[in-house]
Amino acid sequence: MQDLLFDFISKYVDLTEDEKNAIVSLDIFRSVKKGTILLKEGQKSNDGYFVLKGCIRTYYHIDGEEKSTAFYTEMEGLTPHCVVNKAPSEYYISCIEDSILTVANPEMEAEIFNKFPKFETVCRILSEELLAKQQFNFDEFKLSSPEQRYLSLLQKRPDLLQRVPQHQLASYLGIQPQSLSRLRARIIEKNKR
Amino acid sequence: MQDLLFDFISKYVDLTEDEKNAIVSLDIFRSVKKGTILLKEGQKSNDGYFVLKGCIRTYYHIDGEEKSTAFYTEMEGLTPHCVVNKAPSEYYISCIEDSILTVANPEMEAEIFNKFPKFETVCRILSEELLAKQQFNFDEFKLSSPEQRYLSLLQKRPDLLQRVPQHQLASYLGIQPQSLSRLRARIIEKNKR
DNA sequence: CTCGTTTCTTAACTTAAGTGAACGAATTTA
DNA sequence: TAAATTCGTTCACTTAAGTTAAGAAACGAG
Numbered sequence: 001m002q003d004l005l006f007d008f009i010s011k012y013v014d015l016t017e018d019e020k021n022a023i024v025s026l027d028i029f030r031s032v033k034k035g036t037i038l039l040k041e042g043q044k045s046n047d048g049y050f051v052l053k054g055c056i057r058t059y060y061h062i063d064g065e066e067k068s069t070a071f072y073t074e075m076e077g078l079t080p081h082c083v084v085n086k087a088p089s090e091y092y093i094s095c096i097e098d099s100i101l102t103v104a105n106p107e108m109e110a111e112i113f114n115k116f117p118k119f120e121t122v123c124r125i126l127s128e129e130l131l132a133k134q135q136f137n138f139d140e141f142k143l144s145s146p147e148q149r150y151l152s153l154l155q156k157r158p159d160l161l162q163r164v165p166q167h168q169l170a171s172y173l174g175i176q177p178q179s180l181s182r183l184r185a186r187i188i189e190k191n192k193r
Numbered sequence: 194m195q196d197l198l199f200d201f202i203s204k205y206v207d208l209t210e211d212e213k214n215a216i217v218s219l220d221i222f223r224s225v226k227k228g229t230i231l232l233k234e235g236q237k238s239n240d241g242y243f244v245l246k247g248c249i250r251t252y253y254h255i256d257g258e259e260k261s262t263a264f265y266t267e268m269e270g271l272t273p274h275c276v277v278n279k280a281p282s283e284y285y286i287s288c289i290e291d292s293i294l295t296v297a298n299p300e301m302e303a304e305i306f307n308k309f310p311k312f313e314t315v316c317r318i319l320s321e322e323l324l325a326k327q328q329f330n331f332d333e334f335k336l337s338s339p340e341q342r343y344l345s346l347l348q349k350r351p352d353l354l355q356r357v358p359q360h361q362l363a364s365y366l367g368i369q370p371q372s373l374s375r376l377r378a379r380i381i382e383k384n385k386r
Numbered sequence: 387c388t389c390g391t392t393t394c395t396t397a398a399c400t401t402a403a404g405t406g407a408a409c410g411a412a413t414t415t416a
Numbered sequence: 417t418a419a420a421t422t423c424g425t426t427c428a429c430t431t432a433a434g435t436t437a438a439g440a441a442a443c444g445a446g
């Protein structure tokens with residue numbers, strides 16, 4: 001199970017047995033059941049998550065409705081906003097499927113960075129890469145219509161359409177569930193003609 | 194001028210004279226005129242930018258139109274997508290005002306990280322912070338209407354409304370210039386009643 | 387200062403998303 | 417397994433954004 005993590009890291013740096021053991025000894029691996037809420041609105045936390053298996057989502061409670069904004073699947077990580085700004089969380093994080101995660105806080109990271117500086121390099125490169133990709137995704141979102149965003153999701157993350165309930169995907173696409181339903185019907189209609 | 198950078202870095206770590214000199218000797222400070230294009234679509238580049246003074250923007254050429262998606266002002270930095278994915282750039286970067294920037298590539302960074310590891314720590318923390326904030330901004334964007342996004346921009350970055358032509362702000366808000374104009378008229382009308 | 391271009395606004399019309407409600411299907415839970 | 421809840425679709429209606437076009441205002445180059 002932890003090999004999933006080591007395989008992923010090995011794309012960036014080679015790990016010695018010592019280093020692997022240091023990570024294992026941090027006891028960061030967690031198995032969580034579908035539906036588990038990892039973080040609640042208003043709560044303070046220092047934990048960041050990395051998904052080894054399964055899927056977690058972030059969502060907001062607005063006017064009594066859940067609005068999902070992001071989904072994290074295999075080999076994707078999330079540092080909640082509240083960890084960075086040291087304020088109560090604006091959103092919830094929950095598990096969509098039974099999942100295996102790593103959970104770590106900045107203190108644990110500091111400890112391991114101290115012992116093995118190359119981990120810090122990996123983390124720096126990873127977050128710089130993610131930041132550039134995230135900016136590019138944001139650009140694409142701004143430049144396209146709901147229909148284009150749906151079609152692009154269909155291309156890029158077809159798995160999400162299977163794993164995630166449609167009404168949660170709607171807010172992820174920036175629209176209402178009814179609009180997503182209508183938009184899908186429109187696309188099917190177009191393809192028939 | 195370079196004190197702008199050192200003041201900014203000093204929020205994260207203290208710098209010795211040695212370290213400051215090492216940065217200065219990299220010769221990364223650039224003064225650029227308004228209108229200068231720093232990166233073109235299709236071009237490959239390894240340069241990242243950090244704005245000490247002025248404003249730069251990223252934009253796409255779509256159907257012969259410029260679509261602006263991001264603006265970077267004082268103490269904001271940008272690593273273009275093409276630096277990360279080693280592919281030709283999908284977008285342009287240009288200067289909106291006469292600006293003072295730092296321009297650096299990964300090799301230069303590696304050099305300084307090697308000499309002074311604490312720079313790598315600063316960069317890691319900065320990009321992790323930015324990533325979490327960026328994700329939060331993206332969430333807000335998805336959850337709000339064009340009108341709400343405009344009002345929120347008015348609150349959070351009122352300077353942009355002064356510095357940036359309105360038709361460039363439109364695509365930044367994910368809408369057409371005419372819609373932004375209409376939307377503003379609507380808001381003024383509401384406030385009158 | 388003037389001419390030409392760019393930028394902003396307005397208007398009329400089209401298209402699509404938001405909203406509220408209803409209904410059947412699917413899923414959960416008691 | 418039955419009842420209850422959640423989920424997805426559809427419909428009618430409202431509201432706002434996209435589109436096309438035209439004209440006024442601001443700006444910039446020569």
